[in-house]
Amino acid sequence: MISFNLLIAVSLGYVAFLFLVAFAAERRARRDRGQWLRNPLVYTLSLSIYCTAWTFYGAVGYAARSGFEYLTIYLGPTIVMIGWWWILRKLVRIGKTQRITSVADLISSRFGKSTALGVLVTLLAVAGTTPYIALQLQSVTQSLAVFAAQPGSGWDAGEFEGAAIWIAVGLALFTLIFGTRNLDVNERHHGVVMAIAVEAVVKLFALIAVGVFVVWGMAGGVSEMLARIDASAIADWQPVPHRWVGLIFLSGAALLTLPRMFQVMVVENADEKHLATASWAFPLYVLAMSLFVVPIAVTGLNLLPDAANPDLFVLTIPLATGNESLAILSFLGGFSSATSMVIVATIALATMVSNHIIAPIWLSSTQTGAALSGDVRGVIVMSRRISIAVILALGYLYFRLSGGGAALASIGLISFAGVVQVLPAMIAGIFWRGANRIGAGTGIVIGFAIWAWTLFLPSFGAGAVLSEAVMAEGPFGWGWLQPYGLFGITGLDPVVHTVFWSMFFNTGALVTLSVLTFPNPIERLQGAQFVNVFENSAGARTWAQSAARAEDLLIMAQRIIGHAEAQAMFRQEARAQGIDGYLPEVTPDLIGRLERMLAGSVGAATAHAMVGQLTGSAAVSVEDLIAVADETAQIVEYSNRLEAKSAEQERTARALREANEKLTAISIQKDAFLSQVSHELRTPMTSIRSFSEILREGEIDAEARARFAGIIHQESTRLTRLLDDLLDLSYLENGQVQLDLGRGSLADVLDRAVMAAGVPGDRLALRRDSASERVQIETDLERLTQVFINLITNAAKYCDADRPELVIRARAGAETCEVDFIDNGTPLDAEAQVLIFEKFSRLADEGKAGGAGLGLAICRQIMESLGGGISYLPGQGGPAFRVTLRHRARMAAQ
Amino acid sequence: MGRRVLLIEDEPNIIEAISFILSKDGWTVHTHADGETAVDRVRDGAPDLVILDVMLPGRSGFDILRDLREGAEAAADLPILMLTARGQQRDRDMAEQLGATRFMTKPFSNSEVLETVRALAAP
Structure with missing residues (x-):
């Protein structure tokens, strides 16, 4: 019999081994920047946290209950990986260029760095993931219970129930140590990634070992196994098309939106090329994970009593056949699946909670320029650590309070359906520039509400949160709001029902409101950067293009402050630099002045962003900026139209005043010019008049006479030349010259x-x-x-x-x-x-x-x-x- | 030795014309073409009358006038004839305000200039 002490010793030894792996990886990473650690294989294996304890134990239970439907959970990600890798590639590229740290960061950043959206997505992720963390704790506790239930184990029932808290504490420790070790700008965790890659191998090896044992050790070969499957109830099972479609969609969408998947796939990604390998290697891994599910399920159904929990067949079959070392291996596989999921999910959630909730609150509560003092880093690390502890505590609490009743698989699907509410905003955000924060936020809120009403709250059981009357007839007897049958459409599977309606209204709200409302300029810029990430992330501009850059700046300035003013400014700048024309050298001073000038029209933040984009290492194209400028103008025009009549009159008056000022300025210029012309004409005329008067008086000698006549001639020539020049210049300036x-x-x-x-x-x-x-x-x-x-x-x-x-x-x-x-x-x-x-x-x-x-x-x-x-x-x-x-x-x- | 006129003017031909007219009438004409040093020149030369242009290199005739009237050791009684090609009313007003004894515009009539000089420099 396996003693409790042995099992604990094996678990502790395994955890110690993980610590060693993580430590070694961190040390290597520091020494040689982790180049060898970051290879496509490690990346692919780290993606395997998609397969949690739910998949390790639950897939067999799923197969035992619903036949081949468990495959949908693997088909979704496979389709996304193989068919829609370009979505992933875009996400990864955006993640890198925008330094995205989480799903919440992605959504918030895309929609104008909206704090509200960041908080919303963070709350959604916490709500969706907490049950899932509880599920992992539950699976480890249940697996311990299996060993305890063995005859002669001599365990005290209380011993393993208390184990959950120690598991939670241990996981918290591991996550605290390796998840907040360094505040890397791009939130990479070498140690954690290496450890979960190792865990990926352990769980695959364990499941395949049980599978091989079942097929060759018990059934005696593949053909015999196939015969047993044919004979079982699983073979008679008929697929339900709407469930298949719904579940494939759900699992595929979850791959993109689950916080932990985003963490390993986008945030921890070291090289975009790794995605190419993962796009075929990950489906292969998933295939290997699913290969022996049905044989194990069939064997369990045949071998074990009807009352046995199919979710634990992976453990109970080796135990029932007396194969204890295989049972321990299997336990470790489940343990691996659970721990790796919890660790990564906690890191991902802690990043979100600390960046989008704790840090903003802290920053706004400390007034004395805290952002400038040196302890920001310490505060962020501390808030990250507190978040980790709080999230694991929430998971543990959920586990204790829910009592661990529901089947493993159903909690997983409920969690998926909640997190997937981010999908419309995410996809629209990276492919549709028109999507804005009002649409995205409203869509998420509506989707989240539908999910809570039709799936999450009922999941506690009729009578727990929602009364049985509400479940059966809807609130206040409104049948169309019945949780399992919105708008009178009943007979759908609850999960599919929720996914359908929530996605329908979520996407509908997103599209409708985005079309009806205007995005603000920052959203416009961010949208352009996200959607056009591939066009814009090319290499930095070279010096040779600096002339073009001055021109870009001029084009942009013209759009915003008007042609005349922009040209005047650029011309003046160029002239001050001793350059003829309109294109001055782009100097920091010039950029500063331009920014201040633009700020008057579009606000400081936008001006800074726009100028920064043009002068920095290109991220937004000129066309995008021009679009922003045009749209800013349109918005101004639109709101002006709505202004009251008095405001309009005031504007007219101001325009008139400005026009008047302009005319006055022109008039002053003209006066100055005429006065100068007059002066220039009077000077030679003075000599001519004076000398001609002298000559008329007579009484001068011949030499002086000749000399004075010469002066008169010289001055009249000067006068003529001056008049010629004036005419010439006037023609040239008016462009009349042929x-x-x-x-x-x-x-x-x-x-x-x-x-x-x-x-x-x-x-x-x-x-x-x-x-x-x-x-x-x-x-x-x-x-x-x-x-x-x-x-x-x-x-x-x-x-x-x-x-x-x-x-x-x-x-x-x-x-x-x-x-x-x-x-x-x-x-x-x-x-x-x-x-x-x-x-x-x-x-x-x-x-x-x-x-x-x-x-x-x-x-x-x-x-x-x-x-x-x-x-x-x-x-x-x-x-x-x-x-x-x-x-x-x-x-x-x- | 006749009475002394200091002509502050930068146009060579005009200098020559005025010098000729006044010399013929028995005046001793000194000329000075630079605005910047004009005030010193007036102090050192102690002329009986100054003819002052406005558009001078280095310094405006109005500034020179102001210095002569208001500066340290101001020559308050010195007759100053402003003679300028800038004939607008506001130039005239400015000259009057600053204390010019007389204001004449270019082009001028020789006899008028001569009469004015005689009148201003009367003992």
């Missing part, structure tokens, strides 16, 4: 410009590189010459070096060519670099040169209309201008 395109070589254009500028060599020495100028261009050659003349005469006028020198250098690229004009005078300071292209921007002491300060403004307009540009080139040792032109000019968009 380009006269022609072909020529850059060298010819430069030659002509040098000639026309007529600068004497002692005033300015030219250095040209004729080789670099052999570039064929098609553009308005006259206009280009005008630009070059301007640059050359400017250099001649302003170069303050002792031996003025101008270097002209050309460089041809694929589509454009650059011509640099660099002289050896004093370089412009930063402020001047910005101002120099403005109208009338004569710098301080230029008066002597007599220009009106329109030259460079004209040059810039010309180059823009030729599809190129002109900019100041800093850092060249002297004033330097770069003209960029296309080999083939294109009319600039006007």
Whole structure:
């Protein structure tokens, strides 16, 4: 006979062995980052926590009661693994890119980081999983009871009943030690995963050992066994189609939504490729687990008295045949199944409870910036530990209070049906961008309520929670609310009934409310990231794309704050950086200013998220951001329409005020311009008038007369040039100018410009590189010459070096060519670099040169209309201008 | 040696014109083209009259005027003729407020300038 002490010794030894495995794995993980620990095999084996004590013991009981229907529990996951691996892959990818720590985190994060949804899913998971943990404790206690019931065991009945609490305490210890050892960012637990992988082998080995014993040891071979199956009641069993469909769906959905499955499949996943192996290896494992279920059930039915509990055949058959070592192995298999499930489920639930319930409460109750102080980590570890203890205590309490009456399998299915309420939100969340938190939350609440009403509460038995009258006739005699027959549809199996109605209303609410209500911007962003996870998680952007990034930022800004303002801002930024055009270098300062600007329109959080997405290592595409921006605008428009009339009037008044301010600003600009023009015109006119009066007075010598006449002539020329320039600039600015395109070589254009500028060599020495100028261009050659003349005469006028020198250098690229004009005078300071292209921007002491300060403004307009540009080139040792032109000019968009 | 006029102006041709007119009338004309050092120049040169432009390199003529009227060792009695191409009413008001003795706009009539100078610098 097996003594109680032996059994306890074996159990303790086994637990000690698990501790060793976990310790070793943790140590290895620390030393070499656990590379070898994280292989596809370990991953697949860790998935086997799907097979709990319920499957280990309960499948045989299920088969004994309902024939082949137990297969549905294996078929669901198999179909998902083989046929829908792409859902799993998406979940795993999202889990990694978004650093998801649990099912609750996934749902909360997807729907705009909603705290309420996180709490809701956590409560649902705790409610759905607690009975399941109780079930595992019950199965271990029952298996101990089997040994006690053996004749001559000499056990005291009280001994094994008290064992449940020690099992719970032991599991709590193991989970505390290995589940909260390190607060890894991605919540990975090497020790735990290794231990449950070992347990997976133990339980498979134990079940197969019993199976082999039954088939070859007792029946005497496969054909004999098949004959016995044929002769048994199981062979006569007829499938019930709606139950099959319902249960396959339920178990498949549970694989995706059970907190412990999510933990091992998504959170603990080290490499997406492991999923590929698991997609065939896990079904194989499940097949092996189910292979001997029917032979064991048939043998048990034949061998043991009718009163024997079929749920324990795996144990009672070896015991009844006196095969004690096999019985102990079988006990260990069941023990493994129970412990691994409890450990992982507790870790998963503790993560949820601590992250979504305890931590938020703690953070909001401590006001003094607790998030900044150093003890957050300690608090989180402590809350994780308390959660683990509380969850196991809940499981133990449920076990004590429920009295362990219900069949194992029914608790499992009830639990599945509860947890599966997360499925619509999960699937919609990762495939449908339109799904929002109102729809998801309402769906879950409705599904959860239907589950509680039609399955969970009745499961305590008629008269326990719901009275028999309610069970039979519905509350207040409303028959359509009868728990097992909603809307008068009776005759369905209770589980299928619940799954059907809860999924129907859950999904219905999700879809309807998501269509009817607007998601907030953060939800939009998160939705895009989740749904488009594969498009967006490509490699980080490279430096080469930085120009495109500035452009992305501009496009986004235009959508949010309007084209004019966005362009003005970018242009100003670019100019301040000494860059011509609208695309400044993306600097932290620029990003900061842009963010503040956008925050005015969409709020700080969204602005931060949007800018962050664009500048960080890409996670959301520009199209998504633009969609967000557009939708934000739509929401604003929609709510505006609903505003009261007074609000509308106020807005109109504000718009008018703004328009007025804009007009005033334009008017001030115009006045300033006219006043400047007036000043510029009056100056030469002053000389002309004054000298002509002097000449009219007479009484001056011939030499002075000639000189004054010369001045008058010079000033009238200046006046004419000024008027010409003004007209020219006005045409160019209004885009009325006709380009006269022609072909020529850059060298010819430069030659002509040098000639026309007529600068004497002692005033300015030219250095040209004729080789670099052999570039064929098609553009308005006259206009280009005008630009070059301007640059050359400017250099001649302003170069303050002792031996003025101008270097002209050309460089041809694929589509454009650059011509640099660099002289050896004093370089412009930063402020001047910005101002120099403005109208009338004569710098301080230029008066002597007599220009009106329109030259460079004209040059810039010309180059823009030729599809190129002109900019100041800093850092060249002297004033330097770069003209960029296309080999083939294109009319600039006007 | 006639009486001394200091002309603060940066346009060479205008300097030449005014210098010619005043010299012919017997004035000694000193010129100064830089705004920044103009106030010092007035102090050092102790002219009998100043003709002051507004748009000067370095410093605005209005600022110079303010310094001359209100600064330390202010030359409160010194006649100052503002002569500017900025002829708008608000420039005129500004000049008056700051204490210009007379305000004239460019282009000017030679005889008017001459008469004004004679009137302002009368002993």
